[in-house]
Amino acid sequence: MTPATEASPADRLWTVGELADELGITTRTLRFYEAEGLITPSRAGSARVYDHRDRARLRLILRGKRFGMSLSEIREIVGMYDGAASSERRQLETLLARLGEITADLRARERDLARTLSEVDEVAARCQQRLDQLP
Amino acid sequence: MTPATEASPADRLWTVGELADELGITTRTLRFYEAEGLITPSRAGSARVYDHRDRARLRLILRGKRFGMSLSEIREIVGMYDGAASSERRQLETLLARLGEITADLRARERDLARTLSEVDEVAARCQQRLDQLP
DNA sequence: CTTAACGTTGACGTAAACGTCAACCCTGCT
DNA sequence: AGCAGGGTTGACGTTTACGTCAACGTTAAG
Incomplete structure (x- = not known):
């Protein structure tokens, strides 16, 4: 049984237009990402x-964008997917260190997001309270 | 005992330069936010x-920016702090509905962030595994 | 009194992330 | 043969979120 997220077979191929439609972006965006070295x-x-695999990479890119990563940050991360296969100790070590920094950054964003969420909840609560006090 | 986050008394006042320094932004940014109706x-x-209160609002704004909210999205949210004090049922209801949408959007971003974090963790794990296999 | 260090507005410049043509090339109908 | 509907590469336009002057006013110190 194939998972629900994989409606198409693993060997399926897409044209720009098809993939753009499926991802909800434009062909211009796909070409731009290619020019920027993201795919x-x-x-x-x-x-x-x-x-x-291109499709998976794109979904990773788009997910990153939704919570505020810049394309150059994203480019660095997707580039690491390849670098992690290296066999040079030095490179693996610097890569791992950088991954630690990135993780810390993402966690910081996570905290900011959580705090904003709770503040929005507070506003909603005050709002509801006002409503309850009305006749 | 005043909380650690409140090193300055509640009646403290700031000039643009002082506040910019404290928040780690420029005076240009503060003026820009004012021109955009954020403060x-x-x-x-x-x-x-x-x-x-201006300072608290700014910190809210900057937090929002860090995980990808646009200034117009942020403007809408900070504007709700005022709207929540309304006494018109109609307005409170639409406000509450909008707050629900915003909450849903923020939760979606939270999921995207969490998924990216776990993917980064996976890369780090593969990286570490490669390292362990070296002589 | 003037100079330095702050503040003000206004105008123009810029980087990022695309949008929007234009001009062209294939491919499959009809 | 012709044309609609895809694809291609430029090249320039646009929006967002500020940066960067320029020209000017206002205390505070020497």
């Missing part, structure tokens, strides 16, 4: 061809 | 004077 789809002649 | 400090002649 590198293969080509059929001059036409871009995206596979399931 | 409205009082004036001493033509000079801006910020009190502890």
